[in-house]
Amino acid sequence: MKRQITIKDIALKLGLSTSTISRALKDHPDISPKTRTAVKELAALLGYRPNRVALNLRNNSTSTIGLIIPEIEHYFFSAIINGIEEVAYKNDYSVMVFQSNESYKREVINTQAVLTNRVDGVLVSFSKETNDFSHFQKLIDNEIPVVFFDRVIDELQADQVVADDYQGAFLAVNHLIEKGCRRIAHFAAPQHLAIGKSRLSGYHDALLKHSIPFDQSLVVLADTFDTARKAAHDILRRPDYPTGFFAVNDMAAIAIIKEAKHLGLRVPEDVKVVGFENSKSAAISEPELTTVDQFGFELGREACQQLLRRLKNEEKNTDFKPTKKVIKTRLVVRSST
Amino acid sequence: MKRQITIKDIALKLGLSTSTISRALKDHPDISPKTRTAVKELAALLGYRPNRVALNLRNNSTSTIGLIIPEIEHYFFSAIINGIEEVAYKNDYSVMVFQSNESYKREVINTQAVLTNRVDGVLVSFSKETNDFSHFQKLIDNEIPVVFFDRVIDELQADQVVADDYQGAFLAVNHLIEKGCRRIAHFAAPQHLAIGKSRLSGYHDALLKHSIPFDQSLVVLADTFDTARKAAHDILRRPDYPTGFFAVNDMAAIAIIKEAKHLGLRVPEDVKVVGFENSKSAAISEPELTTVDQFGFELGREACQQLLRRLKNEEKNTDFKPTKKVIKTRLVVRSST
DNA sequence: GAATTAATTTCAATCGTTTGCGAAAACATT
DNA sequence: AATGTTTTCGCAAACGATTGAAATTAATTC
Known part of the structure; x- marks a missing residue:
């Protein structure tokens, strides 16, 4: 790389010390207006740029x-x-x-x-x-x-x-219930993650609010497209399949929709799905996905x-x-x- | 921020000079095995990490x-x-x-x-x-x-x-033609971008290969979801609307599909669409989007x-x-x- | 035991910039 | 003319690490 212009170059050309250049460039009151402008002009002419690396070292930041x-x-x-x-x-x-x-x-x-x-x-x-x-x-x-x-x-x-995961989950599940769902599945994230726990508990409490019993068999670990599609396949072929789904993210939700349609179920008539994220894909899926905006x-x-x-x-x-x-x-x- | 351990700290504690520490740490042959291990042990104990910023300054990189x-x-x-x-x-x-x-x-x-x-x-x-x-x-x-x-x-x-934009465009349009399309629209990127030009020319040459006349009115500038949806609306309501669409990216392609369906046209029966990108969304849209993988x-x-x-x-x-x-x-x- | 060689270690400069302190001018005051 | 004030500037150290050259110590040889 070409050597960059330094404060020393300017000092040499002007017959001044580096300290003076440094001060002149930052309008230190000790420097006379005459030299200050001279320094600034030459600096501009030469295209001087302070070396950030040197500053980093000096300032320890x-x-x-x-x-x-x-x-x-x-x-x-x-x-x-x-x-x-x-x-x-x-x-x-x-x-x-x-x-x-x-x-x-x-x-x-x-x-x-x-x-x-x-x-x-x-x-x-x-x-x-x-x-x-x-x-x-x-x-x-x-x-x-x-x-x-x-x-x-x-x-x-x-x-x-x-994000307010608990609130988002609560809103989502509450919405499903208000739309008439009584059996609602939750496709969850790993439970060692706080988001996994919070969203599950939002789901849980929304059920509670409407006195719907919590059914552990309706909670499955599935937070990617592939795992969700597989899980959806299994759960939708049960005779008492849930009519509502709350997925931990949009990709999982979309996988559920895809699989439901694949199995001949209509969305939202037979099965309703809510995601979490509000990604670009949510607006693209068919039908368009109801989801919780996380405001990334x-x-x-x-x-x-x-x-x-x-x-x-x-x-x-x-x-x-x-x-x-x-x-x-x-x-x-x-x-x- | 807490002051990090430096080479000087080690030197002081060991009663050696910084040069010796520096050399010991990088296995310089001049340093006796005895001091070398002593230095390394203390360095490890103190959790010494070389200061990258200082090195950056010295090495000018x-x-x-x-x-x-x-x-x-x-x-x-x-x-x-x-x-x-x-x-x-x-x-x-x-x-x-x-x-x-x-x-x-x-x-x-x-x-x-x-x-x-x-x-x-x-x-x-x-x-x-x-x-x-x-x-x-x-x-x-x-x-x-x-x-x-x-x-x-x-x-x-x-x-x-x-990416080989020309080739991708050619493949896409050639595919549309082989699927029976004769009137094919191109939703293009701005022509001052190389990708805009290349994809247009791939489109052009694919038509040429099958002796389909190039029709300027079928080329529109539309490389976002919104502009594409609007453009699709306009073009699909013309009596002689095209039956094939080649869009410069997936979002535009998906917009075309959405709008076609909105206007009561079936995809791919009435209208066929190809995108460019192979984004996640391409696999999500309904019907799933044929597209050119750009291998980002x-x-x-x-x-x-x-x-x-x-x-x-x-x-x-x-x-x-x-x-x-x-x-x-x-x-x-x-x-x- | 002195001289020579070899093995270790230190000195000092360097990278580019900042800054406390001291020094030299320039100016003002008697 | 001598002293006191300002104004303006330079010296040198510092940030942390590296490295050629010099210096010190230890080992070897005759």
């Missing part, structure tokens, strides 16, 4: 935040990244993205990568595989601010930003804002109190119910 | 690549990011992501950001708005390797990685690999010859044709 995320290709996560990048951009931060690909091992390596890259703070949504959280604890021990979003864990002393973009924004807040107040971090921000969800009613 | 991309939320681009991150990860590079949001102004700022962040190289897919490419020229003038992907421009001395993941991988190749060979960059890698596309036939 990089204006960079690390993002550890399961998979970029998932619509919900890409919406989140969008929100994060938006806030980072406005605050002159850069974002380094690390994908865990839902792999615990890779996630551990990712945490090491953010450490060696000396990012100022980290945003994390951990992988499905992750049960041991000591790699995140190590970040916290290093006093690097960490904000968890979507997939969170209470055991760590860190901020959290999540806002969630990403909030997470990033919370992180930046921590970064500003870093000096006075006497007694750390983790915050938990809950983003309200919204039921988007379409024609699948 | 950051092991970081910048990515400038229109919008992360678009499936095709997120697949590309996935591929890029994969290759970067394997080669110990980090990726900084900058979104242009299809805005020229923001893209210019993005190029400045990658410059001040001193990334080693840049991957770019420029915005639809971009007509002036001098901001990229500035990167090249600074001898920062740039690889363009998907949206490329021949006027710049830089490598390119693109592979495209991202190739782009990143090409960039890394440039970074390795940087010293001997005497006569620069831009390369152009074309990723073959594949027609995925589903039930919309």
Whole structure:
């Protein structure tokens, strides 16, 4: 790479010291107007750009935040990244993205990568595989601010930003009941994830509210298209198949619709389905999917804002109190119910 | 942030100089085995991690690549990011992501950001708005390797990685013709983009091959869901509406299907539709969309690999010859044709 | 035991920028 | 003319790590 123009080049050409150049460039009062303009003009002429790396070293901060995320290709996560990048951009931060690909091992390596890259703070949504959280604890021990979003864990002393999973699930199931469903299945996420638990309990409580008994056999673990399609196939061929479905995400919900239609059932007449996410695909499926909007973009924004807040107040971090921000969800009613 | 352990801390505790620590840690032969193990043990005990920022400054390289991309939320681009991150990860590079949001102004700022962040190289897919490419020229003038992907421009001395748009379009339209379509519309991308031109010309040549006259009125500019739906509405209400549609991306294709069904036409019996991208949505739409697979993941991988190749060979960059890698596309036939 | 060689370790400069402190001008005051 | 004030600028250290060259110590040879 071509050597970039440095403050030293300007100093040499002007017969001044680097200190003077540095001060002139940032309008330090000690510098006479004459030399100040001279310096600025030459700097502009030469196309001088301060070397961020040198500043990073001196200031012991990089204006960079690390993002550890399961998979970029998932619509919900890409919406989140969008929100994060938006806030980072406005605050002159850069974002380094690390994908865990839902792999615990890779996630551990990712945490090491953010450490060696000396990012100022980290945003994390951990992988499905992750049960041991000591790699995140190590970040916290290093006093690097960490904000968890979507997939969170209470055991760590860190901020959290999540969608209101309980409320969303409650809304969804309540809606199904109001549409006349009495037997409602839930396609759930793994129960070691908070989102899995919360959505299940929203489902549970909505049933309770309408005095519908909870039936464990109607709760199945299925949070991908393929597993959901398979599970839907099995459950829909039972003689007493449920007429309502609440899926933990849109892909699973769409799989249910596909399979129901495949089995000759009409949606929403015979079977009603609600998803969770409000992805692009929800509006595309036939019939269009009723779903819970998770506001991924806002969630990403909030997470990033919370992180930046921590970064500003870093000096006075006497007694750390983790915050938990809950983003309200919204039921988007379409024609699948 | 807590002060990290440095080489100096180890030196102090061991009564040695920093040079010795540095050499011991990297198995320099000058260091006696005794001190070497002592150093390494203490380093491990204290949890020493070399400060990447200091190294970046010294080596004048950051092991970081910048990515400038229109919008992360678009499936095709997120697949590309996935591929890029994969290759970067394997080669110990980090990726900084900058979104242009299809805005020229923001893209210019993005190029400045990658410059001040001193990334080693840049991957770019420029915005639809971009007509002036001098901001990229500035990167090249600074001898920062740039690889363009998907949206490329021949006027710049830089490598390119693109899908075989011409071939994909040709395959798509040829397929429509073989399925019996004679009047085929093309929903195109802006013609100042290479992808716009290439796909149009693939469309054109496929018609030519079967001696079908080219009809300018069947080519409309529509590359988003909304514009495509509107355009489909207009064109399908003409008495001589086309029976085949080739859309520049899946979203536009799905909009056509939706609108056709809305107007009481059957897909694929009355109207056949082919998209371009092979997004998740293509498999979800009803009927499932025949489309051209762009292999976004592979495209991202190739782009990143090409960039890394440039970074390795940087010293001997005497006569620069831009390369152009074309990723073959594949027609995925589903039930919309 | 002195001299030579070999094995270890340290010094100091470097990457680009900032900043406290001291120094040298320029100016003002008697 | 001597002193006191400002104004303006440079020195040098610092951030953390690397590295050629010099210096120290230990080992070897005659």
